[in-house]
Amino acid sequence: MKKRRVSGVLIAGLITSFALAAIAAGATSDANKGAIVTDTAGLNDRSFNFLANKGRLLAQNTLGMQTRALISKTNSDYLPNLVAAAQQGNGVVVANGFLLADAMNTAAGQFPDVKFAIVDFPWVALKDKPKNALGLTFKSEESGYLVGYLAGLMAKRKGGKQVISAVGGQKIPPVDNWIAGYRAGAKKANPRIRVLIGYSGLFPPSAAPKCKEIALNQIAQGSQAVFQVAGGCGLGALDAAKQKGKWGIGVDADQAYLGAHILTSGVKRVDLAVFRSFRDSKRGVLKSGLDRLHNLKNGGQDVGKISSKVPKAFIAQMNAIKKQIIAG
Incomplete structure (x- = not known):
């Protein structure tokens, strides 16, 4: 019985892995589409997420991009939201906040054709350093x-x-x-x-x-x-x-x-960082595998x-x- 249970767990795990791989392989990204995934503070924090959403809307209204915001109510929403954003064909997905780092690292590995950016976490510190990811860091x-x-x-x-x-x-x-x-x-x-x-x-x-x-x-x-x-x-x-x-x-x-x-x-x-990421994705010039530093000097x-x-x-x-x- 124990062997059968172990085998069942292994088979289920393999099926899940194959399913994710198949979904990722079938996902196509559109440079004219972008998404943000918030942390748990929501869009009405009048601060961090509010600014990320402001940058998203600026890209939508001035560049004609199709954009959306996925709201995380708990930490367990981070990975599903990032995966959903990638599955929806977004050319760039911005993970808004330090706490999303592990989830974004995983999602970026599953969807190599989608660009991922993370606010407040350096790319060089990501566990796997995905080549399709970048850090939006701030002094x-x-x-x-x-x-x-x-x-x-x-x-x-x-x-x-x-x-x-x-x-x-x-x-x-x-x-x-x-x-x-x-x-x-x-x-x-x-x-x-x-x-x-x-x-x-x-x-x-x-x-x-x-x-x-x-x-x-x-x-x-x-x-x-x-x-x-x-x-x-x-x-x-x-x-x-x-x-x-x-x-x-x-x-x-x-x-x-x-x-x-x-x-x-x-x-x-944060609004500027998100907007620039969306804009550069649309133009096909968004570089990844690096960090974009934001400071007093560059506004x-x-x-x-x-x-x-x-x-x-x-x-x-x-x-x-x-x-x-x-x-x-």
């Missing part, structure tokens, strides 16, 4: 440094407790890079500053109360500015800053629209709208540092 620490510098100056100007803070989502490199830059910039502007850091472990907007709780605790410890690095969850941190009359700092998208309590935002041009990173309450001298100091970073 988030550059923008993080600038918003941290500004926060440090504002804390020094106000006096009192020299404390600012950051609320991250999951403790992963893309989040930590933002926070590392933020801390370094704040220390440059204000060596006495203390930077409190907390993680919610979550990104979806439904987790906003958790991020708000963390931010309220930081504010109770004296934080004068809260940098949210938690996507939709981080909206709760910004709400805490508003509630307590403190500065909030947005992330990825320019979140100045949330209100007068927003000091500025660390901007990551892939930036600082959002700055509050009118910030002294012009502070903005000038920040811009001088920005020029230094760009110059190398």
Whole structure:
């Protein structure tokens, strides 16, 4: 009986492998079609996925491409969504986020005729380094440094407790890079500053109360500015800053629209990265087997709208540092 069960499992596994191979072999890609696969924060995070979708829609509206977004509700949706996007004949499929790396690595191996791109994960770090994949990477620490510098100056100007803070989502490199830059910039502007850091472990907007709780605790410890690095969850941190009359700092998208309590935002041009990937796929010039780096120098990173309450001298100091970073 045991032998029969083992044989049955092996046969089932072989059938599945052959089925996937047959599907991949039969899939045809169309350079005029593209798709994004989101992480679990959804399209309404007003941040990371929102920007990816913005880039997708720009390609659709300006280039006439056929595009779609596949929404991942749980981590287990990543691979099925990537496979579905490839099966639908998309010439390029963008996996939006660090957490999709393993799934994209697998999907790219199954569909060698489809180009796959992943945001916030370097191609060189992919397990199998698929030749049909590329990484869309960002020097988030550059923008993080600038918003941290500004926060440090504002804390020094106000006096009192020299404390600012950051609320991250999951403790992963893309989040930590933002926070590392933020801390370094704040220390440059204000060596006495203390930077409190907390993680919610979550990104979806439904987790906003958790991020708000963390931010309220930081504010109770004296934080004068809260940098949210938690996507939709981080909206709760910004709400805490508003509630307590403190500065909030947005992330990825320019979140100045949330209100007068927003000091500025660390901007990551995910929309630009997605649009360029779609555009180059349509033109037949999308290169793979490499990483595309986005930074301050090439416009892939930036600082959002700055509050009118910030002294012009502070903005000038920040811009001088920005020029230094760009110059190398």
